[in-house]
Amino acid sequence: MQVSYSFNINQPPAEPREPQRWIWQSCDVYPLSDSESLVRVRRTGAHAVLRNDVLQLMPHCQRFRTLDGHAEMIAEAIPMLASHRSEVRQILETLVREGLLRSIDDALQSLTAGERSATGPSGGLERVFLRTADRPDALARAVESLAEHAAPVGVRITVVDDSRKAASRQASAAACGRFERVDYFGRDHQHAAVTAIARALPDQEDAIRWLLDPEVAHPDKTYGRALNWALVLGAGQRFAIADDDMVCSPYAPPLADRGASVFADRPRDVRFFDDAETMLAGMEPLGINPLQAVGDALGEPFSEAVELEADAIRDIPVEQLERHERDGRVGVVTTALLGDPGSVNLLWLLGLTGESHDDLVADGRYPARKRSLLLWKGWPGPRVPWNENLMLGALTALDGTRMLPPVVPFGASEDALLGEMMRALRPADGELALPWALPHLPDRDGIDRGGDMVRRFSWTDLSWLGQNVERMAADCRATSAGARMKCLAACLSDLAASDEAGLRANWTHFRDLGQAGVRQQLSRALAEDPEGPAEWVADCREALGANSQFSGSAENFDVERARALLGEYAAGLRAW
Secondary structure (H helix, E strand, O other): OOEEOOOOOOOOOOOOOOOOOEEEOOEEEEEOOOOEEEEEEOOOOOEEEEEHHHHOOHHHHOOOEOHHHHHHHHHHHOHHHHHHHHHHHHHHHHHHHOOOEEEHHHHHHHHOOOOOOOOOOOOOOOEEEEEEOOOHHHHHHHHHHHHHHHHHHOOEEEEEEOOOOHHHHHHHHHHHOOOOOEEEEOHHHHHHHHHHHHHHOHHHHHHHHHHHOOOOOOOOOOHHHHHHHHHHHOOOOEEEEEEOOEOOOOEOOOOOOOOOOOOOOOOOEEEEEOOHHHHHHOOOEOOOOHHHHHHHHOOOEHHHHOOOOHHHHOOOOHHHHHHHOOOOEEEEEEEEEEEOOOOOEOHHHHOOOHHHHHHHHHHHOHHHHHHHOEEEEEOOOOEOOOOOOOOOOOEEEEEOOOOOOOOOOOOOOHHHHHHHHHHHHOOOOEEEEEEEEEEEOOOHHHOOOOOOOEOOOOOOHHHHHHHHHHHHHHOOOOOOHHHHHHHHHHHHHHHHOOOHHHHHHHHHHHHHHHHHHHHHHHHHHHHHOOOOOHHHHHHHHHHHHHOOOOOOOOOOOOHHHHHHHHHHHHHHHHHO
């Protein structure tokens, strides 16, 4: 293999110093012939002419490793090069001189160059929005536990009530009235507010009412409407969103943090418990104010929110590095899950691997644990996830001092759509996942985990919408959040105008990608533990069978419903 480096480069990096670690950077590639291409680094403009066979090695260099580590990885991936490690290393040394490989020291300096927020230490939360719907007893418990922590830090609590029963609304309002710093924002308040907004913006009235008006009927649950009200009322502030079945009592993670990379993209760890009493007794209470803790990091550069050193970024994917170093700040803070996730879908449980899987099936407890499903799910230390669906858990803090997007007001997966839209509007910002947890204790009598637990991949309209948002955002060249929102609205309108075949193909493509990912996860879990408990193996095989048919993926696709969703959400984005 040969590398041509006849192009001049203004400031090439110094010669590599072991044990320095390096990563391949995002580049534009311009083919020059069948054997050579011009490669230009997007970040610096450094460029060189490479043979195409050398260029094909670079996908194996997209994590920080020493040059010897990269040579070893390439040799493992391409067996024919196993006896040519020294030649591969020489090529890598040349790429360092040409500025095509980037050192971990340079990346760390870039990530820690952001300025601290001008609002001072944390800026602090200003409000907590507590979403509720027909659960007045749980709400009363949540309000009481939140109020205890809100008063010392000057935070107001606003209950956004999406209850459909008049008796629930009355009980919820009464629960709020017992506390000084708790406001109730019910159906009548919402309707009055949306009418005032629509009166001020008459050209956008239909879209505004679609997003916010409780008088607009939807056949599905309207989790997203209450979320939209929190986003409207919290605009310009740092605020948190809480579940009505949470208890504001923080617990430390059950695992020790073993110095893993802050930016590791490995899945969350899971530990299971036999009952609620055992779960809480086995966890260590934390003497912190959770509202202050989540607010401290909001709006800060990642280097201020977490301690960054070379080991903390060693596993960061190159895409995440290059996204966050451009004024990357903490836009959302989440906490771990402790308690019952409320899910009746078995697929994520069956797909667990490693120590999480071992804990699930330990001592013959799988049959009981899959039905009780009391667990801790998170990381043992602070993490900045990559390409993870956002989940609004017991407490989630959002930086509303910069534009936040609305979501579809009805249907499931509204939190995942919010996460995709936030990444689309503010690509440099990210999520900080804290390791401690607040108990999440829903009414378990309403959760049926019998023999009919879901084993088939669940694909919702909002999942489909989120996948399209991700694809469209990658092609958007606008820089400001407002301009990017307009760009997304235009793209969604264009998609809505597609013919039926085009819409159906789009829906089927993304759905099949998701289903294929589920099958891959299940197959990996079975390969890791082929002699696992009989019921677990049977569940995995049943789930694989339930997700084996791809040809009928679009049989339930409603074209007109899809057009309406795309068009109404696009109009909602323009009105927002």
